[in-house]
Amino acid sequence: MIAIRLKPTRGVVLGCVLALTASGCGLSAELDREFNSERTPAPSRTRAVPPPVSATPSSVPSVSVQPVSGCPSSGLRFAAGPIDGAMGLRAMTLSVTNCGEQPYELNGYPSVSVLDEAGDPIPGVRTIEGTQGVPMASDDTGPEPFTLEPGETAEAGLVWRMAAEDGTYLRVAPDKERGTVNVRPEWPLDIGPENLLGTHPWTPAPKSAS
Structure with missing residues (x-):
């Protein structure tokens, strides 16, 4: 008796993947290899976290002083x-x-x-x-x-x-x-x-x- 090996088709693989996923056995890696043959990295979904806002912003007192250079208007x-x-x-x-x-x-x-x-x-x-x-x-x-x-x-x-x-x-x-x-x-x-x-x-x- 001659054994015949059948090559799984794309539809068969997808059906198996969906069936296994529904039953709790995730094959996300296999699915990624099937539809992303170029191995392009998936875009990151990390959301940027804004820097914390200070509750009491610091204020530096400003004192008007003589200009560093040049001649003041007083001469x-x-x-x-x-x-x-x-x-x-x-x-x-x-x-x-x-x-x-x-x-x-x-x-x-x-x-x-x-x-x-x-x-x-x-x-x-x-x-x-x-x-x-x-x-x-x-x-x-x-x-x-x-x-x-x-x-x-x-x-x-x-x-x-x-x-x-x-x-x-x-x-x-x-x-x-x-x-x-x-x-x-x-x-x-x-x-x-x-x-x-x-x-x-x-x-x-x-x-x-x-």
Whole structure:
């Protein structure tokens, strides 16, 4: 007796697959091979999960400061020098440069306030004209009037005794009659709270040797 092997047709395979699937025997791999002979990967059905939304979004306080470059509309550019410290006494040089086209008359002390990181004045810190009340500070010789020509720079000293709280910004003006601008020194000022900031008067900055 000759045995005859019958090659299963596409319809037979599909019928078997459907029958086995209905009975609980899944042949998804065989079905995939039958209808996807090129073995192309099936597209992923993974759904992207959106990132979590913070319940309390952080807000960083913004403090308006002097532009980093260029000449401000006032024609004056301020700068705060490094801090010198010895035996608890702190000293800093505040400078102002006439970057405009008009001369400025200076006669007196700078107007200075110390601000915290949020741009608020540090409680209890008072600015005085002169250095009286700041122990170990050098004597104040008093102001003398002079003209700050375009391109020239003037300087004024700031002195205080070391304390715990740091000041982040200085709100400065050539004097109490003119508009202020915020400047951020390179290093914080350990000046508050309840402290005195002494000021020296404006004087022409030494001219560099040509």
